[in-house]
Amino acid sequence: MIDEEQKTTDIEQNGGVLPPRHRRPDKSQDKYFKIRNVLNIIFMLGAIVGMAIFYFQDRTLGTIIILTAMAFKIAECCFRFIRQ
Numbered sequence: 424m425i426d427e428e429q430k431t432t433d434i435e436q437n438g439g440v441l442p443p444r445h446r447r448p449d450k451s452q453d454k455y456f457k458i459r460n461v462l463n464i465i466f467m468l469g470a471i472v473g474m475a476i477f478y479f480q481d482r483t484l485g486t487i488i489i490l491t492a493m494a495f496k497i498a499e500c501c502f503r504f505i506r507q
Contacts (some may be wrong), residue, residue: 454503462499466492 453459469492477485 430453453506455506459499459502462495462502466496468492469495 470486473485473488473492475485476488
C-alpha cells in the first residue's frame with residue numbers, strides 16, 4: 424500500500440510524466456540509418472536472386488551470390504554495432 428501511494432505521489436509531483444526507460448533512440452540520432460537500409464535492401468535482393476539461381480540454374484553461382492549478399496549483411500551489422 425505504501426509503495427503504491429509513493430508512486431502516485433511521485434507521478435503527481437513530476438507532472439505525470441515518467442522518464443523513458445526502455446525506449447530505442449530516435450532514428451534521427453542514428454547517423455548510419457540510411458546506409459544500413461541500403462545494405463539491407465542489397466542483402467534481401469541478393470538473397471532472393473541467389474536462392475532463385477541456386478534452385479533453378481547453377482548451384483555454384485547461386486552459392487556465390489548468396490555469400491556475397493551475406494557480406495553486405497555482415498557490413499550492416501558492423502554499422503549497427505558501431506552506432507552503440
